[in-house]
Amino acid sequence: MFQSPSSVVLSTQSITPLPSDLRSGLIVASVFGFISSFTSLGLFLLLAYRFIRWRQKHQRFPNQFLFLILNLAFADIQQSLAFLLNVQWLGSNGIFIGNNTCFAQGWFVSTGDLASGVWCLAIGVHTFADLILNFRLSAGKFVAAVASLWTFIYACAVIGIAMHPKDYYVRAGAWCWVNQQYDHERLYLHYLWIFIAEFSVVIIYATMFVLLHYRIRTHAISTAESSHARRAAKYMVIYPIVYVFCTLPLASMRMASMSHDPLTFTALTAAGAIITSNGWLDVLLYTLTRRVLLLSNADADSALDEKRGLDTFAFRPDYGWGTTTTITALKIKKGGSSYHHTHHPSKSSRSGSRAMTRLGSRQGSEEELWRHHHHQRGGAGVEGPGVTKETVVQVRSEPMELTEFAGMGYMKEIERTSSFDSAQEEKLPPLARIE
Structure with a gap:
């Protein structure tokens, strides 16, 4: 040229x-x-x-x-x-x-x-x-x-x-x-x-x-x-x-x-x-x-x-690093009266939190927890005032680098369950915390 x-x-x-x-x-x-x-x-x-x-x-x-x-x-x-x-x-x-x-x-x-x-x-x-x-x-x-x-x-x-x-x-x-x-x-x-x-x-x-x-x-x-x-x-x-x-x-x-x-x-x-x-x-x-x-x-x-x-360098536009747990509804009915509580999404930015999902776990998984107690009075088989608890938990996890688990030596999924009788129901807070 x-x-x-x-x-x-x-x-x-x-x-x-x-x-x-x-x-x-x-x-x-x-x-x-x-x-x-x-x-x-x-x-x-x-x-x-x-x-x-x-x-x-x-x-x-x-x-x-x-x-x-x-x-x-x-x-x-x-x-x-x-x-x-x-x-x-x-x-x-x-x-x-x-x-x-x-x-x-x-x-x-x-x-x-x-x-x-x-x-x-x-x-x-x-x-x-x-x-x-x-x-x-x-x-x-x-x-x-x-x-x-x-x-x-x-x-x-x-x-x-x-x-x-x-x-x-x-x-x-x-x-x-x-x-x-x-x-x-x-x-x-x-x-x-x-x-x-x-x-x-x-x-x-x-x-x-x-x-x-x-x-x-x-x-x-x-x-x-x-x-x-x-x-x-x-x-x-x-x-x-x-x-x-x-x-x-x-x-x-x-x-x-x-x-x-x-x-x-x-x-x-x-x-x-x-x-x-x-x-x-x-x-x-x-x-x-x-x-x-x-x-x-x-x-x-x-x-x-x-x-x-560091928050401004996050990859994800909706949520941060770690596991996001959303409790969408909680309803407790006891003795004919009821109340309803809705909890907004809680976000964890720590990969080392006590509740972790396995790498590659499915997105948007839902777990429904349902508990129902029936009480009878007077031996007549009549159903009395009961306790009903309904919780819908939505768990969302994102992929993490293996370096985030360095030193732990293992990865596992933790599922926490609890049981209680009607007498212990009085001690429960309005909203159970999942960690």
Whole structure:
């Protein structure tokens, strides 16, 4: 494939027709831009809907992790839109400066790239404070912090435009962005903060990884939660890898161009396709590792805002680790009078609880307990006032890793039954507890 000379790549003027290597690269970048736009917008709309519904129902601020991911999705939308606009250049067979499309693309590149880095870092800092320091901002301070970060992101773009209103966004190689003549603006209003975000994200997640493993080894984390903590630690390796992988190639090339190192359209568009993939990779990453926040039933989960620390890394959207036991009904009738009690689901997050079901036990199994005593009076065979107890127990278990049973040496199913006569019935509490 023909490689365009570096002088053509570095020119800030319009270019038409598109060189073959530039056209091919823009097609690839546009495809990944479309994928990221579609997935990021879908995640944003889902989270926004859940955010509004949950707040309307419970009248308080939802989970802060959830809100941070919502902001990250909005940042990824802006970043992916910048590269989706390459479709315009493909359709017109040229990149033209001084029009609205060029300005919009330059704006979305500036705000989207920076916002993606800022919110990846914000999620890392929030996770560290919550998981390691057990600290979380109040709702008011949290909202103020979010507003401050968006103000900073847009201020960096506005300052550059205010300094150079006529030619700030021009052709910058393979698409429109900050004029290469303004190296200081590129550095201090954009790439400096991206490099800070990259470095900080790596340090924060590496520190959390080390501290989590230290707490596991020193038994600062309970045995029941150690497997969950190990899984969370593995995820913490992925977050910085994905962000650095997506942003470092293009940032390095742009910094090299400031030293007048030669660039090619192929290299630039390949780096553009990688950085715009940040959107769909974020959607995939957070959907898989924070499913309990993103996919749980927010309308039913009144404690969504209370999920913290390791709880936010759970796989299951409906329930946590271990065995879930639901007692759906209990009716006791004695001496002609009766009362009814309904117990809501109780969730155990400890794999080491006293009541365990065998690995691979059937989901949604139901056990009906029925007891009936008949008493006779006066030897006439007349049935007197009796005691009737009916309990419907629904047991649900989820698969667990064998490491969660390490040191136990065996697994078994425990079935607890009890019997009592009518005299002992008076001592029973309204609701028997199954452990």
